[in-house]
Amino acid sequence: MNATKSENAFSFADTLNGENEFDSDEDDFESENEIEFENEIEFENETEFENENSGEPAPSFSTGKVKKKIIEVKDLDLWYGNNHALKNISIGIPKNKVFAFIGPSGCGKSTFLRTMNRMNDMISNCRIEGEIYIDNENIYAKETDVNDLRKRVGMVFQKANPFPMSIYDNVAYGPRIHGVSKKKIPGIVEESLKGAALWKEVKDRLKDSAFSLSGGQQQRLCIARTLAVKPEIILFDEPCSALDPISTRKIEELITKLKKEYTIIIVTHNMQQAARISDYTAFFLSGELVETGKTVHIFENPQDERTEGYITGRFG
């Protein structure tokens, strides 16, 4: 009796999801061509790293060699209670690149992502040892203000999580609280929505509830909300896992464009996605960092056989 019941509920939810996706497909289709156009205006500076792609050595555990590492992680260990969730992780994240974390579920990649803006602080039985330097500043030092850190290191979540407010208020939320003068807020909102390739779709309905947007639009709204506090680094925690393919492609295009201004770290289950959009990839397995390097190297010529096994689909 129970089993049937839950099955029914499940299929019902599936149907609902299906419908939603269909809806968002339509929405997104209409605005397809607008993205390209907008981003040309938005990002023009900082092209210096672009050309160095091939010459730059892959990030390695040795920290001294490579310049322009915006994040340096040294010997990071993390426990949830007695569960040793991250084991002795050291990694460098280069500036203005897309860095992908891949690995099977429960391998610690999301946990690791969350150490970088100290979202793990919100979990009571979480304990961390080791150091993470952002711009040569240890973010786990006592004098670090966690809210300042999170302003610099923005985060976009798996499930789009707009606030129950208007589209405008969602984007204005951060700057308002951080004391940006009232005059500047409309400009920031517009700029951020443009940055997230959403402006064209919502500019006539800024006062509407954020929940009136499709799933993909909501996720871009969350990106706009993050951009509005002007971070240097943006963490993406499986941002497309709840989205349909078209919305996913939009977010991917957006991420590729955002890296000109921001350093991007993305956790993804989708290896094609990692291959498509990232410059560097790190492979995690049971709390360990197995291998890291340029995405092309990781995917075409993995050094560790576990990496190879995962990438070729033998497990995970």
Add this chain to the structure above:
Amino acid sequence: MSGQNQTPEKGKTEKNRTEKLMKRNTAYKKRQNLYQKIAFSLMRLAVVVTMAVLIIIIGDIILKGYPAISIGFLTQMPTNQMTEGGILPAIVGTIQLVILSLLVAVPLGIITAVYLAEYAADGKVKRIIEQAVNNLAGTPSVVFGLFGMALFVMYLGLPLSLLTASLTMGLLIMPVIIRTAQEALIAVPKEYREASAALGVTKWETIRRVILPSAFSGMITGIIISTGRAAGETAPILFTGAVFFYPRLPDSVFSPFMALSYHLFVMATESINIELTREIQYGTALVLLAIVFSMNLIAVGIRRHYKKKSFSSH
């Protein structure tokens, strides 16, 4: 279906089996349908009984109280030892009592709920506080009345007054407000907290700007329940400030006052001529009902307005 290649006998047995299965199936279905019908009938009956009781009570009060209602009844002082005249001081007293006790209980209750839901670490202390709140919510109102008298009147030396009664009534309704507000806060999705924290927003700002507005409509529910209780409860004000006869409007919170609930109680049990004032009693009950009802309406209106504001164009 595939009878041609098979022997007729085999076809027959198969047909029999199918028929049997179908029969069993229909019998099963019939039984299930019957059970369902019985269950639904019982539920309907329960609803009908509840509604009937409610309608009878309200109808009785309206029918018997309506003749007493007049402009004079609503706007005049009681006269002739309360057998004639109006009930204005009791109306005003009740409204003042409700507003003042909400002023006491809502801020305190919501602050307590925020502490319990957002700040207090899970553990023994929190469990003890929560259990205490639950127990307070179930404490008989007459105990609150006696406690109010002991604390505010005898210990702190406050006069028997509107203020003292409101403080006592505030204590009575606070547990319900705490519980409902806490539930409303807990129901706010975790995602909002995470999203806000990830923007570098402090916990307090997050609570103020996101959590409290989201929980607001749930909190109103507790306040609605409390409004009705504050207007209707008699025991807490019995010892703390409500009086039998005070044919003036209270000029300050330190003066005694009349309240509809207490007025009704006195008229129905202790007045000089209970039978003679029957109509006034029903009229008073009707006014009390109307006040509680309209206060609820206002609260529902606030809630709807607020919901619309945050979830517009859904």
